[in-house]
Amino acid sequence: MKTGWKTALGVLLTGIMLFPVYWMVNVSFTRDEDMRKSPPDLFPLHGTLDGYRAVLDDQLPYLGTSLVVGLGTVLLTVALAAPAGYALAKLRPRGGGVLSFVLLAAQMIPGIIMAMGFYAIYLQLDLLQSVPGLIVADSTLAVPFAVLIFTAFMSGIPGELLQAARTDGAGPLRTFWSVVLPMSRNAVVTVSLFAFLWSWSDFVLASTLVNGGAHEPITLGIYHYIGNNNQEWNAIMATAVVASLPAAVILVLAQRYVAAGVTSGAVKD
Numbered sequence: 001m002k003t004g005w006k007t008a009l010g011v012l013l014t015g016i017m018l019f020p021v022y023w024m025v026n027v028s029f030t031r032d033e034d035m036r037k038s039p040p041d042l043f044p045l046h047g048t049l050d051g052y053r054a055v056l057d058d059q060l061p062y063l064g065t066s067l068v069v070g071l072g073t074v075l076l077t078v079a080l081a082a083p084a085g086y087a088l089a090k091l092r093p094r095g096g097g098v099l100s101f102v103l104l105a106a107q108m109i110p111g112i113i114m115a116m117g118f119y120a121i122y123l124q125l126d127l128l129q130s131v132p133g134l135i136v137a138d139s140t141l142a143v144p145f146a147v148l149i150f151t152a153f154m155s156g157i158p159g160e161l162l163q164a165a166r167t168d169g170a171g172p173l174r175t176f177w178s179v180v181l182p183m184s185r186n187a188v189v190t191v192s193l194f195a196f197l198w199s200w201s202d203f204v205l206a207s208t209l210v211n212g213g214a215h216e217p218i219t220l221g222i223y224h225y226i227g228n229n230n231q232e233w234n235a236i237m238a239t240a241v242v243a244s245l246p247a248a249v250i251l252v253l254a255q256r257y258v259a260a261g262v263t264s265g266a267v268k269d
Helices: 002-028 050-091 096-106 111-125 131-154 159-167 172-183 185-201 204-209 218-225 233-263
Strands: none
Touching: 002 233, 050 096, 050 131, 050 172, 050 185, 050 218, 050 233, 096 131, 111 131, 111 204, 131 185, 131 204, 159 172, 172 185, 185 233, 204 218, 218 233
């Protein structure tokens, strides 16, 4: 009986948390003339695909930009964070503890502060309204977290394997590339997923650094729909649904690797 109550309570709380997602989908199929009905329809009885047609007509360039920025952020984050995590975990450089503390503190800096700093730098370098500039900015937010994840994971790799590689004549770089990185698949997937999600959902950096440019991400595409005299809610919600699908699919496919990557290093054998 107690288990049944817990299950029912869990289902109820899950339904409450997921209701906004359902309502987003519901509104995306709702006609404009039904948008202000009171009470509103809990189901789109007279559904329309006008919102999704608007997505295909207006939002594909924004989605393409977000995909490029997301993949670029993943590649740059992994390229920077994986060697740094390996160095902190296995090479033990002087000042490594201080660096780990700095990386932890860097995650506490508000995004708007980072955005204003990047704006001042990009203004001098003529990188405003550029996709590479946004990729670098998004990677800056992801790298500290990524380094900590890689460090925790790589600390659990047996030292005997690295010693065997060194005995065979492999240097630190070869050992990292041929031994450590293949064994860190779960950490790579975890870092890649979080880096992609951060860049995909970023609004503060995008609105500060690329707003008004030729290449804007999907967060700004949704924002442009909202105005004082133009509130196409079915199009806004349809765009939100389409924008949520890649992240949701990737999260479902990678959840097994993410669980292993996040919990690695939490316990010692």
